Amino acid sequence: MKRTLFEHGTGNEKKSKIEDEQQEEELIFSKPWKGSDGVVIVEDKELHVHTTVLSLASPVFEKMFNGGFKEAQTRRVTLEGKSYDLVEHMLKLIYPNDLSSLDPEPMLCPNCLVKKKQNRNLCRWNIARVKDTPEIKPLMENCRVCGKWLIRDSLGQRLYTKHLQKLYQIANEYMVKRIIELVKNEIDRQCRSLYDLFNAFDILESSELLDLKNIKEDCFKFISEYKFGVNPYTVQIIESKLQEREISLESNLRIKGILLQRFVESDSPASKGEIKKIAKGLASFDINKYGTPSQK
Ligand SMILES: [Zn+2]
Numbered sequence: 001m002k003r004t005l006f007e008h009g010t011g012n013e014k015k016s017k018i019e020d021e022q023q024e025e026e027l028i029f030s031k032p033w034k035g036s037d038g039v040v041i042v043e044d045k046e047l048h049v050h051t052t053v054l055s056l057a058s059p060v061f062e063k064m065f066n067g068g069f070k071e072a073q074t075r076r077v078t079l080e081g082k083s084y085d086l087v088e089h090m091l092k093l094i095y096p097n098d099l100s101s102l103d104p105e106p107m108l109c110p111n112c113l114v115k116k117k118q119n120r121n122l123c124r125w126n127i128a129r130v131k132d133t134p135e136i137k138p139l140m141e142n143c144r145v146c147g148k149w150l151i152r153d154s155l156g157q158r159l160y161t162k163h164l165q166k167l168y169q170i171a172n173e174y175m176v177k178r179i180i181e182l183v184k185n186e187i188d189r190q191c192r193s194l195y196d197l198f199n200a201f202d203i204l205e206s207s208e209l210l211d212l213k214n215i216k217e218d219c220f221k222f223i224s225e226y227k228f229g230v231n232p233y234t235v236q237i238i239e240s241k242l243q244e245r246e247i248s249l250e251s252n253l254r255i256k257g258i259l260l261q262r263f264v265e266s267d268s269p270a271s272k273g274e275i276k277k278i279a280k281g282l283a284s285f286d287i288n289k290y291g292t293p294s295q296k
Helices: 012-027 051-057 059-066 070-074 084-094 110-117 154-173 177-191 197-209 213-225 234-243 249-265 270-283
Strands: 038-042 045-049 076-078 128-130 149-152
Touching: 038 051, 038 084, 045 051, 045 084, 051 059, 051 084, 059 070, 059 076, 070 076, 084 154, 084 177, 149 154, 154 177, 154 197, 177 197, 177 213, 197 213, 197 234, 213 249, 234 249, 234 270, 249 270
Parallel strands: 038 076
Antiparallel strands: 038 045, 128 149
16 A cells, blocks of 8 residues: 555666655754744654644644644644654654655665665664565565565564554544554554464554454454464463563453363374463462553
């Protein structure tokens, strides 16, 4: 959907144009531009904006810029406790622009990433594997520069999931409907092309945070049908992956139930040991040690 304008195997001409556009896009809010009439201050840095654009996108900004507060006169608002990068990304998504994407850094293949890193510091959003054949197309993307097919590795997927959740939370706070819808659609898109258990845990975590019940059930359907080998570390690995995520107690127990069902049905000798581990964990379950997931 979002990267279709960068076709597979693009030439050099397109590459330099994209790089120019990217640089321009990155600097866009740093100084007054095209009649900007307002300033948003985050982490002591200024972002120059158009108060009408922000007011149209967000009733919260509308109140700040047009209400009876002093911000309405000075047209400068300070957003306390927010991350500059996140607010900047929100603004990029509020402004209509071909290049704006939910991904904070567009996907680049390892080759192009190295070239880009030599110019400036890049964060690790784009951890990706190159795939020759696009067999799971919906989750794949093209390298923004050379057009190679890419798929995120599990760390990359994890980082992207966390970023989508933060974007959703800030969009919710400022009531930016457009971004809320974009994030929901992206999670739905990812849910329709789940490819492994941990990827399903990521989407499950998002579905609980965003209260997307259908997507949550789709994740459970995937988890209960997912074929994995049983070995003496199966429960340990799955539990550690669950602990890394903020997944509700209800979902945690459902996943344990699915595992038990699987082990009971399995003939593998490792299954018995894994059943014992889950049983032991449940028998000594302590709600106080479970932790407090941020969502109910
Ligand atoms: Zn590339």
